[in-house]
Amino acid sequence: MDGQFEIAAIAVHHNDMETPLITGAFALLLITISLLQPLARRLGLAPSVLLATVGTMIGILAIYLRYTAETNAFNAIADVFINPPLDSEMILYIFLPILLFQTALTLEVRRIVEDIAPILLMAVVAVFVATAFIGFALYPLATLFSLTDITLIACLLLGSIVATTDPVAVVAIFRDIGAPARLGRIVEGESLLNDAAAIVIFVILLHMLAGHETMTVGEAAIAFCRSFAGGIIVGALLGRIAVSLLPIMRDIPLAQVTLSLALPYGTYVLSDQFVDVSAVVAVVCAGTVFNLYGPARIQPASWQFLHAVWEQISFWAASLIFLLSAILIPRFVEGFTPVDILLLFVVIVAALAARAVVIFGLLPVLSVFRMGQAVNDRYKTVILWGGMRGAVTLTLALSVSEHAMLSDEVSVFVTKLATGFVLFTLLVYGTSLKPLIRLLGLDKLNARDEALRTQFLALALSDVRHELETAARNYHIAPRVTDDVLKDYESRAEAAAAETNKLEELKDWDRVRIGLIALADREQQLVLEHFHEKTISGRSVSRFLALTGRTGDLTRSDGRSGYNQAARQPLKFGLGFRLAQTLQRRLRIARPLAIRLADRFEFLLVYRILADELVDFNNKRIRPLLGDRVADILQDTLAIRQDETLAAIDALRLQYPDYADALEGQFLRKAGVRLEETAYDEAKEQMLIGTELHRDLLRDVERTRKACHTRPKLDLGLKTxxxxxxxxxxxxxxxxxxxxxxxxxxxxxxxxxxxxxxxxxxxxxxxxxxxxxxxxxxxxxxxxxxxxxxxxxxxxxxxxxxxxxxxxxxxxxxxxxxxxxxxxxxxxxxxxxxxxxxxxxxxxxxxxxxxxxxxxxxxxxxxxxxxxxxxxxxxxxxxxxxxxxxxxxxxxxxxxxxxxxxxxxxxxxxxxxxxxxxxxxxxxxxxxxxxxxxxxxxxxxxxxxxxxxxxxxxxxxxxxxxxxxxxxxxxxxxxxxxxxxxxxxxxxxxEEATATSEPExxxxxxxxxxxxx
The missing domain is CATH 2.60.120.10 (Jelly Rolls)
Structure with missing residues (x-):
């Protein structure tokens, strides 16, 4: 009995000793991550490349310190790095949901839709092609070298592992050199869904290889579709539930961030352990839904705070998973033989060939059938060379090495080749991608953006010069000092003005499209501003954000006709309105129709106000930038929208004049409450009132706001x-x-x-x-x-x-x-x-x-x-x-x-x-x-x-x-x-009149x- 207590005491003492070591090792990793960021910027390298390199060096150093005969002082800390207290499953559960959710949260989902066809092709079809290319290329060599345990399934398993791409390094390079935004969207969208498809295939093949089940090709395809579709349904459902809970925490940003953090973890566990669908797909879908509908449920400032917190969390997760995976590289590549080098070469060639077939062979087919926007050859080349692999590939390889049902030969085969392929892509693709982009000229602005840049720069520098001149007079700065400072701005403004003729070289339709896109983007900002000022309800803001997003998309694709089409669409009666009409006519249930009509009243009122504000924006900002001709065309476009909106409002006002007056009065009262709140905030910032008085005034404001935020009920007047x-x-x-x-x-x-x-x-x-x-x-x-x-x-x-x-x-x-x-x-x-x-x-x-x-x-x-x-x-x-x-x-x-x-x-x-x-x-x-x-x-x-x-x-x-x-x-x-x-x-x-009437x-x-x- 005493012996048992003694063993337990030793175990507790051992755990007590491990905890400080693990905490210290964690702190060292965080310090390393923070110091590598400025170093990567100074060297012009992607942070992922440096993390992989330094992580490998840490792994080598830990092995040396642990097994060297010169000293035993570092054995304990070296053990933490050689055998980290995290297995592959823990790494996936801790880091993967965060990375997936944050990527989905920051994507421009509506812009992604423009390139959904090439993204799906690269994300799903390319995974199958890469898996097949690599698997069928390796299997004959495995047979040739008498690798008895290496079956076709094992080769395909390796193919699915290295089919995953890591966008972190690529996107970092794109942002660093100013590559086109569309290129970054395609790569990010590809990686997001690419991981989901590859992991689903990996799980199916791993079960088959471990002997848990046997599947035909048809059964495997059905299992893939079920897992993928089930993940979409579960993720969308949980995402909507989370979004619906956000208004409960309306003024508590910390609680909203906490809920958003619980969403990816809960979705991942529920999908993987209980529903048996793709957890990766579910998290991606939940993040996408949260991204689409979240901004309409919380204040813009709170949404920005949430994004900032998630950016920090994602940075930690991406850096740690990369560093931890890289530390294991020395252990994975131990005992590399010439045969392994040959097999690695085959994997590299097969993966590159598979990616080239998809990019240069299948992408053009989409353009022929008008299933997506064309991708030019320069973009294709960068996408081909940007297929870097990273932490997810290493983590999946680690899970294979830890699997008890797989033979040692299979584990070593998979981990060696997967790790070698990751190192190759990071060291070769990662270091040469930036020079390739510069060689192809993708780091330069196109003619349209360059012309806009010079025009805007000339206007901005001129305004800055006038502001500085006024400031110098107000602050009593000596004229000689003022002149020295202003000369620099004058020379820069003159140089920019000399190049403004580039804008006039653009075609009229191109300049009009630029102006309309600016109007659509500005309208989205105005919607968020009104939401921040609480003059638009959360019920309406989601619809407005979807509308402005669609307006921008159609304008980019179809120009002025697309803008007009999007602007007229909300004036029509949608499916929900027709359904409410049917309920009233068939079942005499009038409440849904009254709600829809009241929503339409509120929407049209704000829609008219937004159009009026866009007219002011066009005259003050776009006219100086794009010229009178373009501004007049935009003015005519907005005038048509104003007239059609006003006609729709007048039709409602004619039928329900009292309700129209009540709704306009409510909007004005909301604006008054916001102005009152702003006045109190400014008084506190200027130290005119104290904190207690400020809080008391805000309580009165909240009471007034609650009273004026209750929308009046609309009586349809349909009492028989x-x-x-x-x-x-x-x-x-x-x-x-x-x-x-x-x-x-x-x-x-x-x-x-x-x-x-x-x-x-x-x-x-x-x-x-x-x-x-x-x-x-x-x-x-x-x-x-x-x-x-x-x-x-x-x-x-x-x-x-x-x-x-x-x-x-x-x-x-x-x-x-x-x-x-x-x-x-x-x-x-x-x-x-x-x-x-x-x-x-x-x-x-x-x-x-x-x-x-x-x-x-x-x-x-x-x-x-x-x-x-x-x-x-x-x-x-x-x-x-x-x-x-x-x-x-x-x-x-x-x-x-x-x-x-x-x-x-x-x-x-x-x-x-x-x-x-x-x-x-x-x-x-x-x-x-x-x-x-x-x-x-x-x-x-x-x-x-x-x-x-x-x-x-x-x-x-x-x-x-x-x-x-x-x-x-x-x-x-x-x-x-x-x-x-x-x-x-x-x-x-x-009879006479009939005889003289006009012919039919x-x-x-x-x-x-x-x-x-």
Whole structure:
């Protein structure tokens, strides 16, 4: 028992001794990393190259100190470096999630999309090609040299390990010499997904080699796709959850950073240990989602702080993993033989050949099929030579050496060749890449950027000179000193001004594109500024950031047309809005539609403000830089956007004026709160107020901010009771009748430009306009209908098809009445039935007056009760009859007669008996008609016709005359497309008028308008 306690005490003492040594070794590594950064800059080398070199030297030194016979003083610290307390799994779990997440967090995701095709090709296809090239190149040599344990799977495993690329060294070189940004994006995007694909292949091959499972090629492909796709789903889901939690920590940046740090580790562990999908893909996807949606959830200052912290964490992780991996290099390459050197040469050639096949063979295919932007040969050359390997390759090789199920021959084979290949790429590619870029001229600005540089430099130096001159006067600096300083700026400004003609050498479209890109980038900054000032809600800022990103992308690819396309896109109604409309129409759930409409209100208001600010930016900043001609073109482009946005706002304001006022007032109050907060902050910085007073004032500001950040609720006004009682057609009905109508009606909300009726469709409903306006688009003319009008009813009564389109001109509140309910409503309400009959007859008269004597699908109302009263011989009031001839004819005979006509003219009674359809209109209009007619206003085009026929309208109609007009004919407007409305009336055309009318083919479409209350 005592012996057990003694052993335990020794172990504890040993651990106590290890902890200080490990901590001291860690401190030495951090000091080494910090000192190597300025050295790398001075030597003009990538930091990764120096880290690998110094790490290898540390490993060699540790082995010497541990096994030398001269001294034992450094054995303990040497053991820490020879056998570090981290295995391959710990290295991957500690460092890899951080590196992957930080890379995804800093990528310009929307710009990456421009080159997504070449990136995916280099990241996924290139991994398979490299694995196959290296594996099949090594296997014959392994057989030749009698390496019995080295199977094809082992060779392919090595290929998957060295297929991973390390962008750290390459991107550092690119930034150091000012290489094109696109080149860096392609390499970073390739490496990000390249690691994911290579590690998935590595895991599958390792399981097969260790004997855990056997797979066919098809099964391996399915496993790869499942792991890859599963990683995308898990990463996207966890990323969205993390983003949704950010607003909870709105004003606590430290908590937000902590959450962001937990995300990659949690995603990696969950994916790898529990869901069994690619942990690398999941972390990359989570970082991408966090990058896309994070800025809209936290303040810009907090987002910058988060980025700064992540940059520091990533720097530590990348440097440490490189250094730790390099320290193990001496152990890996121990016992290198001539055979190993030959195999390493084969790996180098095969990897280079595989990369060349993909870059020069497959990339051009993408351009041929227009699947991505073309990559020029200079870029291809740099990408080919920039395929350096690094820490991930060494870590995967270490995991193979530690695998218990693999033979020593396989472990040594993989670790030797992988380590040798990493050293070759770092020492050869890393040291020669910068001279290659300079040789190809990729470190120089292109003609466009060079021209912009000289123009901007001339303007900036001139402004600086004036500012310095003012400062010298204010600070009472001696004139001779001032002159000496200003001379330098004057000479530089003159030299830059002498080269500004380069900008004029650019084509106009190129300069316009430069200006539009500047507008798109500036708009993104303005969005973030408004978000920082809290005048834009987090709900809106994500949409604006996505919009500005898309605007920049389309402008870069399509120029001005792309900018206009992106600027108009948000004015359209998207899928979410249409879905909300469907919920309101089908299920009468109006809240989602109200929220969408309120979002649109808020978006359009800010969109207009941003356009106004861009106009100011164009005049103050772009005009001096690019000239008046380009600035005027940009001004016109912005003016179009302003007009279209204002039209969209006015359409909403017309329907909901009170809500528009409330929303604008809320925006102004938000701006006032921000100004108040800024004033208090400035007073504290200037020591005018103390800390306690400042905090007290800010508490008041927060209370005010909370009150004004609650968006007012939007009432769509779609309550059936109110719509029915306010509609002119139903206003005079009894409460009981209105209640019965309400049960039949379904409120419907229409948006500007929405097609409510399509020509050729079967009629299934009639529409009563409660507010707003629609336009009936017939083949020969257009008709506008407004509040109180009805459309769509005729096809219900005839069973015919719609004969024209009906489109909403603005936001409309409609009452939708289905076919069977419509017929029941007319049967129960005589006044309404007679009124609709009158509207229908008038529409037909107008169509005839427009020359539409022939119709493909003539539409007439059917009232069987009127026809029955005729057949039973009941006395008829003076009325107008529309008689439909036989089905084979297309003409309509219009008769006007009174009681005497009906009693004394047998021929007239024969016509009535032979008619298929007879419509009667009472002599005296009902109160319902009077209310409808009261909405017609003077000044309409059709009013002139009504005035010209006033005499005949008052005269007694001739007996049996087909050319008479009804005595009570008032203003009306309707459509051959199944629409009826009270408007200025027209008499039917006389024979002379018909004879002199224009031929069908020369007739032009007409538009009739009416203002509605």
């Amino acid at each position: 009771r109110e719509l029915v009682s306010a509609h002119p057609l139903f206003a005079d009905l009894t409460r009981k009748q209105q209640k019965a109508i309400r049960r039949m009606m379904r409120p419907q909300f229409a948006t500007p430009g929405e097609k409510l009726i399509r020509k050729g469709d079967r009629g299934d409903a009639a529409y009563f306009i409660a507010s707003g306006a629609v336009e009936v688009r017939a083949p020969s003319h257009n008709i506008r209908l407004g509040r109180g009008d009805v459309f769509g009813e005729i096809a219900l009564m005839t069973g015919g098809r719609r004969s024209a389109d009906v489109v909403a001109l603005g936001y409309c509140q409609l009452l939708n009445l289905r076919a069977q309910d419509f017929k029941a409503l007319l049967a129960e309400n005589e006044d309404l039935r007679n009124h609709v009959a009158m509207l229908t007859k008038r529409r037909q008269l107008m169509n005839l007056d427009d020359g539409e004597t022939e119709m493909e699908d003539p539409v007439f109302p059917i009232f069987t009760e009127i026809r029955t009263s005729n057949q039973t011989g009941e006395e008829l009031s003076p009325e107008t009859i529309l008689a439909e001839p036989d089905a084979g004819e297309t003409e309509t005979e219009i008769l006007t007669f009174d009681e005497a006509d009906a009693q004394n003219d047998p021929s007239l009674m024969e016509k009535l008996s032979a008619a298929d359809t007879v419509t009667a209109t009472p002599e005296e209009p009902s109160q319902l008609e009077k209310d409808k007619d009261s909405h017609a206003e003077e000044g309409e085009e059709v009013q002139e016709v009504a005035k010209s026929d006033a005499g005949s309208a008052d005269a007694e109609p001739e007996k049996g005359g087909a050319e008479g007009t009804q005595p009570h004919s008032k203003g009306f407007e309707a459509s051959a497309a199944d629409a009826s409305t009270p408007n200025q009336g027209k008499s039917e055309p006389t 083919e020369t007739r032009k479409p007409k538009t009739k308008t009416r203002e509605t209350a």
